Amino acid sequence: MEENVKYKQIFQYTYPISGEQPKKEFLGSAQNRQCIFCKRGKSETSFKKDAHIEPAALGNRSLFNYNECDNCNEKIFSKYENDLLNYLQLERILIRGKPRNGSPKYRPINSKSFITSTPGTNQVTFL
Ligand SMILES: [Zn+2]
Known part of the structure; x- marks a missing residue:
């Protein structure tokens, strides 16, 4: 298995999905x-x-x-x-990560219903 590894890790970094x-x-x-x-x-x-x-x-x-x-x-x-x-839009909603602007939203084509979340909270909303 090891001989098939083509990449090596050069850096490891952890960042929070919200907050500071x-x-x-x-x-x-x-x-x-x-x-x-x-x-x-x-x-x-x-x-x-x-x-x-x-x-x-x-x-x-x-x-x-x-x-x-x-x-x-x-x-x-x-x-x-x-x-x-x-x-990854649905995943982004469910992890409640902070997008650049507003809140992530998933709306199927031709649908009035959507799913969204509030970054930094445990709130996921289905409308
Ligand atoms: Zn270039």
Whole structure:
């Protein structure tokens, strides 16, 4: 089994899904920025935005990557991130994690009923 392991853990981090967040931490090098996805450096692309390692909508407000360029973050991975968040929407409601804005809500297509939760509480509402 061990010989099939292709990845190794380089960092472990725990963040709360609500309440006070830990201070910001960044993986990678601030001085020698090179995108781990497209391999471009500072002279070829920009690194102006803070790239979340896990999506902020899943509760990550504090763990970032110095080595993900703005183009990969915004133009490539944001589409996949939105698909992931839609797929996990019911899970996000049930863990009552804090989204960027408001409360997570799941509403089936063409339905007036929905499920939502109040971040930071034990409240899940079915309407
Ligand atoms: Zn990139």
